[in-house]
Amino acid sequence: MQENREFDIILWGATGFTGKLVAEYLYKTYGNTPDLKWAMAARNTEKLEKVRDEVADDTIPIIIADSKNEQSLIELSKRTKVVCTTVGPYDQYGSLLVKVCVENDCHYCDLTGEVPWMVKMINLYHDMASSKKLKIVHTCGFDSIPSDMGVYFMQQQAKAKTGHYAKQIDMRVKAFKGGISGGTYASLAGMIENAEEDKSIYGILNNPYSLNPEGEQYGPDQKDLQKVVFDKVSDSWNYPFVMAGINTKVVRRSNALMDYEYGKEFRYSESAMTGKGISNRMKATAAAASMAMLMLAKPGTFLKRVVDKKTPKPGEGPSKEERENGFYDMRLYTRLHDDTTVIGKVTGDKDPGYGSTSKMLAEVAIALAKDELSDTYGLLTPSVAMGDALLKRLQDNAGLTFTYDINEST
Ligand SMILES: NC(=O)c1ccc[n+]([C@@H]2O[C@H](COP(=O)([O-])OP(=O)(O)OC[C@H]3O[C@@H](n4cnc5c(N)ncnc54)[C@H](OP(=O)(O)O)[C@@H]3O)[C@@H](O)[C@H]2O)c1
Structure with missing residues (x-):
């Protein structure tokens, strides 16, 4: 047609x-x-x-x-x-x-x-x-191509190399550099405003499986990380990743739409890592605090007026220089069927939200x-x-890289 x-x-x-x-x-x-x-x-x-x-x-x-x-x-x-x-x-x-x-x-x-x-x-x-x-x-x-395609890539590789899909993938953002646009802030603020008017929306935001088909909105995963913790998987301090609430649900919908090819028990999580030691704990705390400010800026509050003033207006966003100098580096800790772990990596050139997006x-x-x-x-x-x-296009044309095992790659 x-x-x-x-x-x-x-x-x-x-x-x-x-x-x-x-x-x-x-x-x-x-x-x-x-x-x-x-x-x-x-x-x-x-x-x-x-x-x-x-x-x-x-x-x-x-x-x-x-x-x-x-x-x-x-x-x-x-x-x-x-x-x-x-x-x-x-x-x-x-x-x-x-x-x-x-x-x-x-x-x-x-x-x-x-x-x-x-x-x-x-x-x-x-x-x-x-x-x-x-x-x-x-x-x-x-949100959500690096996560969704990163999991897809790791699962295809795991299946090809071991004959089985992985049981669990934990994505940890190792580093990124970039800013936010007025349109993105307006979308986030709009979502919070809607949820304040209709509290049932928080039910959707808080359900890890809310993008799954009706009747299938459950599984082994819990809510995304909400605070700073020392994470055993990445051996590092972790803080909540701002996109986790979207990406994790998208990955779970992918599994559901593929008739649970990765298994109904497949688990997925996301957070951001800073490293070991007290200074990295402080870095994680500072990053978590600025993210909390965005989330707590509810309509009518003083905080919202402050955040509104500090964030770009519709039509505005990071400068060309900021976009060119941006990047991201995400690690996918992948637990295979035999409980061994491989660490995958997804990177992108340019700033995540605009240059790469x-x-x-x-x-x-x-x-x-x-x-x-x-x-x-x-x-x-x-x-x-x-x-x-899409995996091919992202690697050939869009500046993304996907690596299955960073210990084996140079
Ligand atoms: N997922 C991600 O990684 C990611 C990254 C970047 C952006 N985004 C999303 O993309 C969206 C756009 O962001 P942005 O920063 O580019 O926003 P923006 O600069 O404000 O651009 C919004 C666009 O929508 C147009 N528009 C507004 N009202 C319209 C209407 N009634 N009819 C037709 N067009 C209308 C605007 O037209 P005018 O120019 O005439 O005003 C403009 O072209 C946001 O929802 C943002 O969250 C997502």
Whole structure:
């Protein structure tokens, strides 16, 4: 049904901080050729033309669509194989787009980390997307591609090398450098605001399995780490990792969607590590405190006003220099079937949230439009939707590395 569409990809939200980076990457890396037909979309013509002048040229078509105008979104989704959206907060602007993509046979990818909104979308559209053979893929940025694809990679390797999937993987962020954008802060603040208005949302945020299919929202894992601890797995002080609440649920959904290929008892956790000794304990405590500030900045509080002042506004984010100098390094402590452990590693160049995220999202959109993918459909995780094809793209084009055993690699 997707044959003869005018475009392979329409990037919606190209005027935003992250959308502009995605457009820049697509143009620099793939240009405008018949091999990849893409267009830039946003709600404001003047702004969109200005961004196009800055990052591409006028051979890239532009399209106007507003989240409040359903007809504009229908037209968007009918013209392309894939809509790639950076228009967020997604809970605020994204629901109608998911609906029209499913109704008009269009694949979809985004950068959301808003778990309650994802639950809503799964409940509304998973079955229809699945029966229409569409891939609708959330969390295609730093949350949750390195985690989800890192686990996928380790499990494929473990199976190939030992004949069994691993029993447990504990991801520990060893180091990262990067900042936050106004859109990301608005999405986080929006989620907390919604949860304060409707306390049942905390139930979704606190359930480790809330992204699993209905009736399967249980398993051996507990809530993510909430405080500073000395972690035996990594032999290091650990503090809560800000993305764990999203990533761990995505990894568990991947296992569920694959009919529990890793086993119903498979366990997964995430936190961030600083090292041994008193100074690293203090570092972990300081990092945990700044994360707690973000989470405790509830609507109407003095803390919220302080945090609002210190964080970027929509459209703003880390500078080019900060993005270029950013990186991340994550370790995957992988307990194999015989209880031995291998330590895997996932790294990315550029800052996680924007420099690296924009490349990951663009490669996802291309994979959905161009690659030969599995016949699994519905509201999927990145690894279930794209598996090996995405793993290859991330390593070949997007600056990520995946290593199975760091003790054996140089
Ligand atoms: N998962 C990750 O790793 C990751 C990383 C980065 C970003 N994100 C997420 O991506 C989203 C975007 O972040 P950002 O910092 O790029 O945000 P941003 O700079 O505020 O950009 C938001 C975009 O949405 C557009 N928009 C707003 N209201 C709209 C409407 N009614 N109709 C159509 N378009 C509308 C804006 O258009 P105008 O320019 O006209 O205002 C802009 O293009 C956020 O939800 C953020 O959490 C996730």
